Amino acid sequence: MASGQLSREEALACTDCKHACHVMLYSDTKSQLFGRTPIKHIVLMQMRFDGLLGFPGGLVDAGESLEEGLNRELLEELGMAVSVSEEDLMDSRFAPPLPGKPCAGLITHLYVKKLEEEQIQEVEKACVSSAADHGLEVMGMVRVPLYSTIRGGGLGFFLSNSFIGNARSQLINSLLRLHLVSAGELRSALRNSLKIHS
Numbered sequence: 054m055a056s057g058q059l060s061r062e063e064a065l066a067c068t069d070c071k072h073a074c075h076v077m078l079y080s081d082t083k084s085q086l087f088g089r090t091p092i093k094h095i096v097l098m099q100m101r102f103d104g105l106l107g108f109p110g111g112l113v114d115a116g117e118s119l120e121e122g123l124n125r126e127l128l129e130e131l132g133m134a135v136s137v138s139e140e141d142l143m144d145s146r147f148a149p150p151l152p153g154k155p156c157a158g159l160i161t162h163l164y165v166k167k168l169e170e171e172q173i174q175e176v177e178k179a180c181v182s183s184a185a186d187h188g189l190e191v192m193g194m195v196r197v198p199l200y201s202t203i204r205g206g207g208l209g210f211f212l213s214n215s216f217i218g219n220a221r222s223q224l225i226n227s228l229l230r231l232h233l234v235s236a237g238e239l240r241s242a243l244r245n246s247l248k249i250h251s
């Protein structure tokens with residue numbers, strides 16, 4: 054287990070901790086950008102009400118299991134049931150403190166779930182047509198560009214956005230662990246993300 058990571062048991066043993074569960078939904082795809090750049094994988098994130106990028110999901114309420122809380126949040130934020138289960142849990146760790154908002158005791162859990170491309174498209178439609186939170190807590194789902202353009206765009210520029218909590222490192226770690234981008238591609242994207250754009 055990587056440093057900082059908690060097992061499910063360790064996380065649940067903290068009886069006065071809050072738990073936030075989010076999921077990275079992804080699929081394979083054969084589509085090509087401009088008919089020539091293979092996109093390879095689709096990864097979904099959301100633009101939040103606060104202008105930050107994050108994954109769909111949220112805080113687990115009292116009396117809910119981690120997955121009950123996550124699946125309820127997904128219904129609210131995506132407008133359809135995407136049933137995520139215990140085996141999909143990939144990473145649990147303490148959340149970093151936010152400026153002006155000490156959050157000692159918040160444990161963030163990231164789940165990953167592979168769907169078919171058609172199911173990703175259904176989620177994208179449902180979140181606009183049926184999600185209770187659409188236009189309120191969630192401004193829309195976004196696909197993460199995983200390729201690099203010649204000017205450092207694509208994943209590099211995407212990573213220079215602002216993210217909630219540790220969502221940026223959750224994204225980077227998951228892309229690597231699931232082999233959705235290579236270590237080399239990721240390294241060059243991280244370099245490009247440090248450039249200033251205006």
Ligand code: GTP
Nearest residue numbers: 073075107108110111112126161190217218219220
């Ligand atoms: P309400 O619907 O208003 O109850 O919000 P929520 O339950 O949907 O909570 P939210 O998704 O904002 O997540 C709760 C907390 O988890 C936030 O205060 C963030 O600090 C943190 N958080 C939000 N999104 C992410 C994410 O993608 N990754 C991580 N690690 N933390 C997140």
Ligand code: MN
Nearest residue numbers: 110111126130
């Ligand atoms: Mn929510």
Ligand code: MN
Nearest residue numbers: 109110111126
């Ligand atoms: Mn949420």
Ligand code: MN
Nearest residue numbers: 111112113126
């Ligand atoms: Mn909530």
Ligand code: MN
Nearest residue numbers: 111129186190
């Ligand atoms: Mn809510």
Ligand code: MN
Nearest residue numbers: 093232233234
């Ligand atoms: Mn791959």
